[in-house]
Amino acid sequence: xxxxxxxxxxxxxxxxxxxxxxxxxxxxxxxxxxxxxxxxxxxxxxxxxxxxxxxxxxxxxxxxxxxxxxxxxxxxxxxxxxx
Amino acid sequence: xxxxxxxxxxxxxxxxxxxxxxxxxxxxxxxxxxxxxxxxxxxxxxxxxxxxxxxxxxxxxxxxxxxxxxxxxxxxxxxxxxxxxxxxxxxxxxxxxxxxxxxxxxxxxxxxxxxxxxxxxxxxxxxxxxxxxxxxxxxxxxxxxxxxxxxxxxxxxxxxxxxxxxxxxxxxxxxxxxxxx
Numbered sequence: 001x002x003x004x005x006x007x008x009x010x011x012x013x014x015x016x017x018x019x020x021x022x023x024x025x026x027x028x029x030x031x032x033x034x035x036x037x038x039x040x041x042x043x044x045x046x047x048x049x050x051x052x053x054x055x056x057x058x059x060x061x062x063x064x065x066x067x068x069x070x071x072x073x074x075x076x077x078x079x080x081x082x083x
Numbered sequence: 084x085x086x087x088x089x090x091x092x093x094x095x096x097x098x099x100x101x102x103x104x105x106x107x108x109x110x111x112x113x114x115x116x117x118x119x120x121x122x123x124x125x126x127x128x129x130x131x132x133x134x135x136x137x138x139x140x141x142x143x144x145x146x147x148x149x150x151x152x153x154x155x156x157x158x159x160x161x162x163x164x165x166x167x168x169x170x171x172x173x174x175x176x177x178x179x180x181x182x183x184x185x186x187x188x189x190x191x192x193x194x195x196x197x198x199x200x201x202x203x204x205x206x207x208x209x210x211x212x213x214x215x216x217x218x219x220x221x222x223x224x225x226x227x228x229x230x231x232x233x234x235x236x237x238x239x240x241x242x243x244x245x246x247x248x249x250x251x252x253x254x255x256x257x258x259x260x261x262x263x264x
Binding site (some may be wrong): 005013014016018051055 | 205
């Protein structure tokens, strides 16, 4: 499966809560269904991104880690019946 | 007589899902910021900006000591009478002049804390406050505290909401996650 990424954010070095805040701001620019990838080094970002995705309903498509750099792919939610 | 298992009707199952989804998405966050100490103001601003990032309608109601961090950093003496003036001398306002609740060491503690924060790329209270305003967090000063402590609207930073009272804060807190920090 190939994934088209609409936006890429380099948030390496930032600490809580900045990775989430920068990502939330960037997601506002996206159209529903578009994907964003985020690179972060904050170890707390793994549980934070998971929780943020769950709380906001924007699916977290992928989480991976390579040598201390986390890579997240998020998809902007489609506007459903339940909003 | 045979025992039959009663299955949940589909509508009830749907209603349950809906309730679960609603519970997950509390729409509002209201923080009562009572303390003016660095180690409480910092988490207050972290939670407020994060709440906004999570799509919650976020309000911070600044009351009592919590109001002093909103004083402009370059405003030194506030108040009309000697008691209010003395208060501002003893308790300098501004988000760059906050004290720690422990290990303050006459200002050395906060200075070291800010140094560590820079080293670890943690946003300062000043940056978080700017970020909160950008993200539409409502920052509401308590009118009664302003009167009591002699803080005028022009002593406080720009970008705040209109000063309000306890009723407004509690009305806003209905159905919200509420924190008292």
